[in-house]
Each structure stands twice: as structure tokens, then as C-alpha cells.
Amino acid sequence: MTTKLLLTFAICRLIVTVGLTVDPSELLLLGVDGQLSVDPFEVETASLDFGLLTRVEPMAVLHPGSADDIARLVRAAYISSHGFTVSARGHGHSINGQAQTSNGVVIEMSGGSRVSRLGLRKLDKPQVSVKEKHVEVWGGELWIDVLRSTLEHGLAPKSWTDYLYLSVGGTLSNGGISGQAFNHGPQISNVYELDVVTGKGEILTCSEEKNSDLFHAVLGGLGQFGIITRARIALEPAPQRVRWIRVLYSNFSTFTRDQEHLISLHGNPTSRKFDYVEGFVIVDEGLINNWRSSFFSPRNPVKISSIAGNGGVLYCLEITKNYDESTAGTIDQSRSLSFFPPRLEPVNHNVPSQSVQEVEALMKGLNFIPSSVFTTDLPYIDFLDRVHKAELKLRAKGLWEVPHPWLNLFVPKSRMADLDRGVFKGILGNNKTSGPILIYPMNKSKFSCQAIFFMGPPWDQRSSAVTPDEDVFYLVALLRSALDNGEETQSLEYLTNQNHKILRFCDDAGIKVKQYLPHYTTQEEWMDHFGDKWDQFYRRKMEFDPRHLLATGQRIFNPSF
């Protein structure tokens, strides 16, 4: 079917369903290079997301051929007398319908392969500047493809998410965090420049220097101010390999003290530090079968009950050291890492002696359970892409496309012990966890006691992202899957109730958490979420998307038509 015909169908559907008074010929004259579709399969796809908790059908789906297509569509929505909504959809990996919209058009930003196969997409693959150490990417590009492109030049972005099948525009609209955030800040702090289609349909380039209010608004802006069509992302020389270590703790305060110590080493460029610091909570024996636990050797199963302390909860610190094989003076790690106990996974790689010494020195200062060190060694890309391997396994078992009532909280450091008592050892009890519970700290500013060099704040307060009031705060991510297997504690209803209990507990205990990837349904809740930032958020919305057309799935503003 020709593009023109499909477009006509789409417009007719829009007119019939929402009574649009947009002149069809006007939309036909948009002359998009891409494809506007009402194909039921495409509409169905755009009506769902990873959470599988909500389903909202758009009127049509646009596969843009260029940023101009997006601008034309948004402009048509902006100027039409009745208007319609427009939501960018990255890879649809939100939990609560954030990329969905009912009375409008979803723009599929990441449908790259399909569109380019049709020869419709005029968008280039990521373009690397080796000299300037940055890469220019389409807003819908997936991070895995960004990585593959930059690795061809021996470079890689600095800050990551744990999972790479997410779009650049999607993670930049939230924050983009992983174990590198303590060192480099979130992904939103590693962007030099953006092209953005505002809610008025203008394409604006923005950066620290140019249209800086828009730049900061869009970063962490939940898609409210514009659609990111291009991003210029900072790069660094890519390490070749990663030494990946996990150690266990039974004492929460020892665990968090060690995590906080490790992230405090970030500020001084000359100090030794790990390249990645994360961790997770183990509240039951189910960890062994958990989707991120393949790391623990089946030959050496961990008997949680034999080492778990008071409350039966264990904490796992996860750290990595990057290295290059080419570094001079490599030595056999089996001798040099002799402090690792027998559970060391067999690793045949030679690790440069400097890295070994650094790892040894850093590990000596930690207070984990001595018999609980698990180590592996792998190429950098395999480490970054680790969750995808788990995805493939879960897909094979039919356990990926299930509801995901995820809850992500930023918790101030000073209240972590209360959270441990009330949530990990309290509300979660010994129930099967149904998914990983991540826990790792980050710092808002780069000042630390050792830091003499100020290198810019990891969490720029001018961005729209919201963090707790304290300088150090933790991500606590309950990444659980609901299963329909007859076990009450794994049902969607049970897990959703537990999430509510956790939020209520924090509220009652006065723990001032901030939701990451937030989900609220009333404007009062959003105002509370943004706190001091609400006035600025509201002002920016009025300026850049005055008709409230964009990203209505976030449920912050109602469209003004």
C-alpha cells in the first residue's frame, strides 16, 4: 500500500474516532518521508510497554523518516483547532504507559530496522568524531547500536544503563543510570548537544550554550518539552576487558559503608577506584535461580541460609575494573590474585599487573564475608550487554513478556538503615523475590573529601531530573516480574500491594524518597514529586509545549484542547 493511501486511512481514522477537524488534505500535504500507519499490529504494539500493566491504543503510528517528519506532525497537532496528542516511543520499555497516548499519534522512534529496510529512513547510523570524542546519534537509536558503532573506533560512551536495548531519547528523558553513575554521573550528564522538536513543532538545537533552558528541561524531562531527534554524546577510550567481582555481606551497615567508601573515591582523578559499583539484596534462596544470578557458579552454589546473618538477608556488592590486554607487564592472574578464595571462577586471561594491584588494594579495604568472592573476566561489550543474555534465557522460558510491577526509588543515604529494617527485612519478608532488587549509591556533586578537582556536578540541578535532598543517595530498584503460577506471593496483585506498602512505609517513616522512572496519576502527586522544581517545570512546559500535546502518558498535564 502506498504511503499516501496509508496516510489517508490514518487521517480518516483520526477524524472518525476523535472528531478531529484537521483538514485531511492539510495532513496529506505534510508529505512525510516516513510512514503513518493504522495497521492493527502496529497500533497494538504502540499500545503496550514492558510493564504490561496498561494498554492504551493510539489513533495512528508514525515511523518517521527524518526529524522534519516529526516536526511536521507536531506542528499540525499544535496549530489544528482541536489538536491531537503526540507521544514519542523509544523502545517501549516503560512500566506504566509513559509512551502511550489515546487521542493521538505515537511516533515509533526506534523502529530502525523495519523502516530502513523499506528504505524510508533518512537517518544516518551513529557518527563518531574520534578527534572530539563524541558521537552523533538519532534520538531513537538503541544504546547497543551506539556502543557497536563507537567500538569500531575504539571509543565508548562513559555512562550506561544496565540494559542496552533502550533508546537514547528514552533514557535521556529519565536519567540513565548504572554502576558508572558515581564516577561519570547519569547519562543526562554526558550529553553535549541535542536537536529537539518542541511542542510547537520547531526543531531547535540546544546545549549548555545555545537554548540552554530547553537543553536542561529536556534532560530528565519525561518527554514533556520536546522530542529528542539527535544527541551528541561524550565518549572515552573503550576498555577491552572487564574484571567483574561479586562479594557478599550479611551486615547491612558494613555493606553500605563499603559501597559509600568506594563511591567516595570518584572525585580525585589520581586515586584508585573501581569503574562500576552496584549491588543487590538477597532476601531468599531464590537468588540462585534469579535472572541476574547466572554469575554464581552452579558448581559452587551459595547456601544463603548458611551465611545469612540476622534477618536472613544477604547483600551482594558488585564491582568491576576495566583493563586493556595490551598494557605492558601482564602476568598470570591465578598467582597475582591469590587472595581470591577457591570459589574463583577459572579465568584464563592475563590481567595487567597494575590492574591486579589496584583491585587487590581496593579489595583489602573492604569488609565482605571472606569466603564469598566470585570473579569473572570478560570483554567490555559482553559486560555492558550482560542483561540481554538474561533476557534471551527468560524469553526462551516465556518469562520475559509478563507484567513487571517495577518500583524504583532514590533513597537518601541517611535513611537506608530504616529502609533495610522496614522493607528488606520487613515488608519483603522471606517471600520469593520474583526479580532482582538492586541497591547502589550515587553522589550528586563531585566533591568528596579527597577531591581537589571540581569536574562539574554529576546531577546537574538545572536538569528536570529529581533527586533526594542529600548529596549521597541510593537507587533501590525492585525489578520484579508477576507470574500467573498459582503462587500468591508472585501474583501481580500481591506485588502491586507490596509496592504500595513500601511507599506508605516510606511516607509514614518520613523517608523522603523520590521515584526514579516516576509514576503518578494526579497533578498534586507530581507537584509533590518535583517539590522546589515544580514551578520551573511548569514554566518550561508552558514555554515549550503550551498545548500539552507531548508525552501525555506520563499523566502530568492534560492536553489543553
Ligand code: FAD
Ligand atoms: P520509552 O518507554 O519508549 O519512553 C519513555 C518516555 O520517554 C516516554 O514518556 C516517551 O514519550 C519519552 N521518550 C521516548 N523517546 C523520546 C525521545 N526521543 N524524545 C523525548 N521523549 C522521548 N533505566 C536506567 O536508568 N538504568 C537501567 O539500568 C535500566 N535498566 C532497564 C532494564 C530493563 C529491562 C528495562 C525494561 C528498563 C530499564 N531502565 C533502566 C528503564 C529505562 O531507562 C526507561 O524505561 C526508559 O524510558 C526506557 O527507554 P525507552 O527507549 O524504551 O523509552
